[in-house]
Amino acid sequence: MRHVAIVGSGPAGYYTAETLQKAGDIAVDVIDRLPVPYGLIRTGVAPDHQSIKAVSRRYEGVALADNVRFVGHVSVGSDVTIDELVDLYDAVVLATGAPNDRPLDIPGADLPGVIGSAAFVGWYNGHPDFAGLNPALDAAGVAVIGNGNVALDVARILAKTPSEFGGSDIVAHAREALGGSGVRHIHILGRRGPHQIAMTPKELGELGHLDRASPRVDPADLPPEGDDALLEPGMRKSVTHLRSFAANPVAKPVTIDFDFFAMPIAIEGEGRAQRIIVERTTLDSDLRSHGTGETYAIDAGLVISCIGYQTPPIPGVPYEHGRGRFANDDGRILPGLYCVGWARRGPSGTIGTNKPDGARIGEMVLDDIGRGGGKAGRPGLDALLASRGVTPVTFRDWRRIEAAEIAAALDGNPREKFVSVEAMLEAIGR
Ligand code: NAP
Numbered sequence: 001m002r003h004v005a006i007v008g009s010g011p012a013g014y015y016t017a018e019t020l021q022k023a024g025d026i027a028v029d030v031i032d033r034l035p036v037p038y039g040l041i042r043t044g045v046a047p048d049h050q051s052i053k054a055v056s057r058r059y060e061g062v063a064l065a066d067n068v069r070f071v072g073h074v075s076v077g078s079d080v081t082i083d084e085l086v087d088l089y090d091a092v093v094l095a096t097g098a099p100n101d102r103p104l105d106i107p108g109a110d111l112p113g114v115i116g117s118a119a120f121v122g123w124y125n126g127h128p129d130f131a132g133l134n135p136a137l138d139a140a141g142v143a144v145i146g147n148g149n150v151a152l153d154v155a156r157i158l159a160k161t162p163s164e165f166g167g168s169d170i171v172a173h174a175r176e177a178l179g180g181s182g183v184r185h186i187h188i189l190g191r192r193g194p195h196q197i198a199m200t201p202k203e204l205g206e207l208g209h210l211d212r213a214s215p216r217v218d219p220a221d222l223p224p225e226g227d228d229a230l231l232e233p234g235m236r237k238s239v240t241h242l243r244s245f246a247a248n249p250v251a252k253p254v255t256i257d258f259d260f261f262a263m264p265i266a267i268e269g270e271g272r273a274q275r276i277i278v279e280r281t282t283l284d285s286d287l288r289s290h291g292t293g294e295t296y297a298i299d300a301g302l303v304i305s306c307i308g309y310q311t312p313p314i315p316g317v318p319y320e321h322g323r324g325r326f327a328n329d330d331g332r333i334l335p336g337l338y339c340v341g342w343a344r345r346g347p348s349g350t351i352g353t354n355k356p357d358g359a360r361i362g363e364m365v366l367d368d369i370g371r372g373g374g375k376a377g378r379p380g381l382d383a384l385l386a387s388r389g390v391t392p393v394t395f396r397d398w399r400r401i402e403a404a405e406i407a408a409a410l411d412g413n414p415r416e417k418f419v420s421v422e423a424m425l426e427a428i429g430r
Helices: 011-021 056-063 082-088 117-124 149-159 172-179 201-209 225-230 233-247 351-369 377-387 395-407 421-426
Strands: 002-007 026-031 068-071 091-094 114-116 141-145 185-189 213-217 254-259 262-268 275-283 289-299 302-305 332-334 337-339
Touching: 002 011, 002 082, 002 351, 002 377, 011 026, 011 056, 011 351, 026 377, 056 068, 068 395, 082 091, 082 377, 091 351, 114 117, 117 149, 117 172, 117 302, 141 149, 141 289, 149 172, 149 185, 149 201, 149 254, 185 262, 201 213, 201 233, 213 233, 225 233, 262 289, 337 351
Parallel strands: 002 026, 002 091, 026 068, 091 337, 114 302, 141 185, 141 302, 185 254, 213 254
Antiparallel strands: 262 275, 275 289, 332 337
């Protein structure tokens, strides 16, 4: 029997498990520090994007296979070390994602009221680490830094009315706090221009259909229309949305301004964020942004940086600091140790991008381990955890947690999530 451990139960982890599982005489353990599976599907994908979250049904099919096991509520690093896993298993695959924010390195970034998207997204999605965030929603002005899809998610969630969350699985604390929000002016800051956005058309188009909020684009920021022909089709569609926002401004109580060529250079305020100072930019021939010296201030009591993520380093595992991911040669880190998904590539691509990635790393692991090396594997991990008094949460346990969440859902919503590890464990009688 061959034994493989996958650390992380998000999309990259389960796509890898799917490929390995089909190989027959193999035991695959999917380990997660939370008692609940699915990683970014549960705590990253926006709660009003249920069709994307539905892919978890596919992961459930993998998790229920005889030779796959979910080992929840086990922290790699404290309950068991990477070295121990590498000793126990023929291969260990790190599918730990990129849950940490890239730091916003400007003066004032440490003021209260300045948060990263990992924290804000985790808060509205009920990640136990961020349930107590309490973002400053008393602020009328909010600055959202970045021109990617996460910035769009954050702006849309801030702008929605309670009834627009019908059918979503936004958690109760966020539903209530956003329902009483004082936010009126949202600025999405891009340090480059409309042709350099990293926003996809469907997500951008959603901003044009909000009940009480409307997007605004300054026509002067748009390049000549003929230049759009040079863009690839997806980008062209996105830019068409921006042109439509610029051409048809709609008066609604909440505004979402796209500030292009706008590089944040400082956050100021007495004891908390009150304004963000932005420098106008121009682009050089390589499309890099440079400050022009011209600055302006935007009132912002809440600043949310959506400028990308990093994989947390693990002691002893080679790490590429510049790119915020494990140092790897196409997925191989060290003998017996691999990485996949954002932990391998860095934080880019959609959920679906992890499918070919997981399949490829799964095949590579199968090739490398051959018939396996008589490792202790699953029984070895169980004995080690038992000796430390650690009782993992099983997939059967998770389904009981899930049933309790479904039972607690508001009418029309799919579930009401538990937002603390204690509440999750209580639901299974621990
Ligand atoms: P992203 O797509 O890489 O966008 C990051 C943005 O931050 C870029 O606009 C970048 O601008 C900007 N930025 C980086 N450093 C900055 C700085 N110091 N100051 C100002 N701006 C800065 O990252 P993301 O939005 O976090 O998304 C991560 C991945 O998840 C993406 O592949 C995204 O498509 C995916 N995602 C998909 C969905 C969906 O499909 N619905 C939803 C959420 C996320 P420059 O271009 O100038 O560097």
